[in-house]
Amino acid sequence: xxxxxxRHQINCSPERFWEIFLDRDFNExxxxxxxxxxxxxxxxxxxxxxxxxxIVRGQPNMNMPKAVMKILGEGFGYEETGxxxxxxxxxxxxxxxxxxxxxxxxxxxxxIEPAGEGKCTRVVEMESGATIFGVGGLIEKTAExxxxxxxxxxxxxxxxxxxxxx
Numbered sequence: 001x002x003x004x005x006x007r008h009q010i011n012c013s014p015e016r017f018w019e020i021f022l023d024r025d026f027n028e029x030x031x032x033x034x035x036x037x038x039x040x041x042x043x044x045x046x047x048x049x050x051x052x053x054x055i056v057r058g059q060p061n062m063n064m065p066k067a068v069m070k071i072l073g074e075g076f077g078y079e080e081t082g083x084x085x086x087x088x089x090x091x092x093x094x095x096x097x098x099x100x101x102x103x104x105x106x107x108x109x110x111x112i113e114p115a116g117e118g119k120c121t122r123v124v125e126m127e128s129g130a131t132i133f134g135v136g137g138l139i140e141k142t143a144e145x146x147x148x149x150x151x152x153x154x155x156x157x158x159x160x161x162x163x164x165x166x
Contacts, residue, residue: 001105001129002140006148007121008155012162014112014120018089022052026161034157035150036061039077052084060150064142067135072099078106105129106143124151 010017020026024042031040039059046053059077062069075098082093088111095106108126115121126147130139 006124054082
């Protein structure tokens, strides 16, 4: 199991961050156009006084070693269930892969810290695991690299979105 934390400066207030983060158009543009996912759909997003729950299905554009691709095969994707706790303003999620669901594990938490006038810091903690004999470590290492790259790119995209749309 690999655990890691990523921090990015986002050029907006925490309140604006959550508006953008939960926006359907932002997410579809980020995943389909910028991250080039072959498939991405927001299946459901519901809101109550206590929480917002969003379920998405995605098929990432993967850049992985041949050994990992051979195990995961074509069409690897996932279903992610995320929840924003309105009281703590923390987002948590669990990913369920469409292949090897009993062997692959990915969860995370995200929160925002104020970082001065009109800025905030997005903090993402993730856990990624693979219990596959002989290649589990390689899959975990590769998953971490891909996740870091995607989150890094999403920070750039979010800041570009903010600069363009406010």
